[in-house]
Amino acid sequence: MRLNFQLVDLSDADPTESLLRWLRRQRLTGTKEGCGDGDCGACTVALVETSDDGKARFSAINACLMPMGAMVGREVVTVESLAIGEVLHPVQQAMVDHAGSQCGYCTPGFVMSLFCGYYAGDFDDHVIDGNLCRCTGYLPIRRAAKALAAEPRGADRFSALLDQHQAPETTSLGTFHNPDNIADALALKVAHHAAWIASGTDLGVALSRGQHIASVLIAIDRIPELQCLSIHDNHARIGAGVPLSRLERELVGVFPALDHLLPWFAARQIKNRASLGGNLGSASPIGDLLPWLLAQDATIEVRGPMGARELAVDGFFEGYRQTALQPDELIVAVRVPRVRGMQAGYKVAKRRGDDISIVAAVFVLVLDDDCRIAHVRLAYGGVAAVPIRAKAVEAWLLGRALDESVLQEAVARLRAEFTPLDDHRASAEYRRALVGNLFAQFVAEHKEAP
């Protein structure tokens, strides 16, 4: 690992210890623990990532979710290296000038998020939407970001670092393996009773909380075959490991529902790591992109020791966090058809940004020349043990004209289609109301549109 311009030997590191804990044990205590769950951003550091085009960029990540095993062969910058002596980095100076810190505990995390934004020329609110601050109300931090955006940026040692970036050598760290191709990954999986770990935004929480996952872990976040992204006339093929922030950048305008959902799908630090493959593999009933895949009739390409096969996403989710994957199979890519017609994604949560859905919904609806429903998909998250389509209502709607009485009846039927749970996020009653209301909102917002 290269840390703040210096190569660091990790051979003695515990591969499941988080980067955050490890840094703090090295007395690099600028990186803070506010939650240990990847939700507060106090531990944000800048990971150097190389895109397809060969260009390196700084990617804000939560150090609490990064196991040390995944740090082998990577380069990272922490808050300690930004200033040179008494001379602050422009991002730090802007935070000082605009009174962006009060208690100071969240501040290094904000500095690192802004630092990553600074080198990407990106200063909108989403750069800091994964950082919680309890003191300032965010306003002075927003002012600091605005001032930075107005300033010209010259070359400095960090831009030079990006220009010259060469990843250190990637190896395994103890029982934590970092294969660089699918064949090796599958061989390792068969040889050990191992668990896959994609980007660690889910398993990283368990590791951070001291839970045991498996004695051997196989990281699949650095397999180039999983990082392909191609857009075709009638579909897009998305590598299972492509970070969501790259989808946000490169799929803009391709899938309207995705454009609606991605800005509110988790925070920047999570999107810089999380992937469709990880979303599918963990199969959470509240994984926001899973209803989208259901609504789009996506196809999942998997590879296993017995070879490759394709699975329809409809039927992929078999139970709470259970999928149709065989034990040693790996999700390689997802093919998402581009569909015509009205389509939109909705997410309702207690908080607009960086929250887990109470209900997420993705709708696709195609009318024929007689204004009758020719194709319809009503897919939901948060209403059952699995992401799910309202198939009974879909069937009922097919062939009908979408007039007010049909809409009323559909909403009533939707409210009755699922039996969601009461939990700490919301009541079952509210979830049932949303299942119907979101469809009504969708129709109201899109029916007039051509």
Added chain:
Amino acid sequence: MTHESARGHVTGSAVFTDEQAMPARFLRLYPVQSPHAHARILAIDRRAALASPGVHAVLLADDIPGENNTGPIVHDEPLLPSDVVSHVGQAVAWVVADNHVIAQSATRLVHVAYEPLPACLSIDDALTQESFHLRPARVESGEVDAALARAPHRLRGEVRCGGQDHFYLETQASWATIDGEGIVEVTSSTQHPSETQAIVAHVLGIPSHRVVCRCLRMGGGFGGKETQANAFAAIAALAAKVTGYAVGIQLPRSLDMQLTGKRHPFLGRFEVGCDADGKLLALDVDMVADGGWSCDLSPPVLMRAMVHVDNAYVCANTRVVGRIARTHLPSNTAFRGFGGPQGMLIGEEILDRIARHLRLPPDVVRERNFYRPGFETTHYGQPVVDNHLPELWAQLKHSSAYAQRRTEIDAFNANSQTRKRGLAMTPVKFGISFNKTEYNQAGALVLIYQDGSIQLNHGGTEMGQGLHTKMIAVAARVLGVNRRHIQIMTTRTDKVPNTSATAASSGADLNGQAIKAACETLRQRLAPVAAAMLGGAADEARFEDDRVTVRDTSLSFAEVVQAAYRSRISLAATGYYRTPVIHWDAVAGRGHPFYYFAFGAAVSEVEICGYTGVHQLRRVDILHDVGTSIHEGIDRGQIEGGFVQGLGWLTCEELRFAANGRLLTDAPSTYKIPTTSDVPIDFRVDLYERSAPPGTDVIFGSKGVGEPPLMLALSVREALRDAVAAFGTAREIALDSPATPEAILRAIERVRE
């Protein structure tokens, strides 16, 4: 002038409690937690844990040499329970081990046998079971029953508000070490070092002079470290005593949320009488606060709610009765506003009920009821002095274009069936001073060294509010030196003793006056020295720009200091301050508890979605009175941050408990404080420009600003209610608090019925 630690914050070099250079052998703590809300402890077996490698001790009640209590007012809070557990997650034992991983895993080897007992898990349970702390409190003025009977309009109602986790980014942290002389030094993220010192001494059974508590800086406090830090400091000190090593703890987030108290949820029931203009004639309020398992600070929190239910509105005939529910939940505590927000939420509910019942504009009903000349006595007998609210209100109404936006919003709502906008304006009148009179005192110790550099010690703690920065400004101004010559020191109980909590918005008021007094003492000693050197009288000496000037000649401050030293003049001074005028009779519910009042007002505009109940805050306008600010940047920071914290309490922050009393929302994945996306781009804050300085002798004419802005966020709740009202024609709009999307949709559905 920036925050004194700003450079340390942005570089990560500002050190917090758990980040200091620890002694080589440093042990860690982890609690064994109760799975029951209420249960008898039958037996605790720690043998297996003690036999585990790396485990040094398992602390139980029997290990406490002194008093097993951390209760700050009522001694009802055992540090370690010996017979009964009182909330889910309560620590029944603490494992002391080489590191936290070992300590945490060894907790599974401590076997505790329980006999579950019936639990009381809500205010409603407490009302049914008549489970209360202490006796009801009462504040009353006038002839309430007679005035109610005569009132042309009478309304009854009920309102509830939820609690709030402090969610300071730095969780509770303390560590303790004992030196060769047996002096216990506790480093704690505490807002009240003197109380932490006293409780550590009580628990260890030693006098206070054998304990030093120090607090470097906190990563946020908000009231959550006023008393709640004490138990963790005490357990670290006990562990250090038992093992002989330095021992520390910083709670993981979920433990912090499970173990510590929060803002009190309240239930308010009221009956109000008013005239046809909406003027208050009589008010009868019954309020119940959920105190949790122990008293903690609930009595003064309740009292502040009771004396803030009036907010800015005068009502000669008012009766407020308050009770503290005793429940089997974590013990609720201080939180920015200290009951004031809950009291004012009930008050604003009442004003809105009146307005909608009479079909009058709520802003008009509000201003008609303001305290004003001839109507200035509160229901607890104190006159509202230095009342600039009517003028401030009018200014904000104008600058926010309230009337024009009201018209625009009504037009928008007439044309939109599924999305509605709301606009509301609410005032804040908040009493400054501790209700507990004896807390209104402070001390400082200022040391000048021979090179002219200065060390500044005072009793207040820094939690991000910028107190140290303001205190440096006070010393710099009195001594006429640049702030780079002033070093603020860690708050320590051996430098300034018997300090009060840094709380009640009064940190700068109290400690600033103490520093000013100390610096004036030093200046009075230095002035004759300078006068003797420069020729002239001592009272001619002026201290400014790092120089001391007498008539037209001057010397550097350092030269005068060196001369004073050679003349054998003391260069160290203490300063002391007690707030004048105030007094309070808690039993009678009468007195003059506040030295002065802080005023402000806010206008909020929202839009809500009729399908989902999701809202968006579109614009906020704030005008707030900070007197003559010592530091405008810091005061603006307090206003903006306080508002957003209040916004969280009233909208997205929701505490949910399981049926057994376990906190379900114990992490930021489930407990949602505001993020940047909740804060409108159009957010306008102005400091009220006063025609005259405050009449009270406050430090440099400045007013406390820590808590009052939080309550400006009530304008958001009222704006949401206004938007909900636009979905129908109801004359009563019930809206649960927090106003989550679910609560808003429920309110809309009620209006549509």
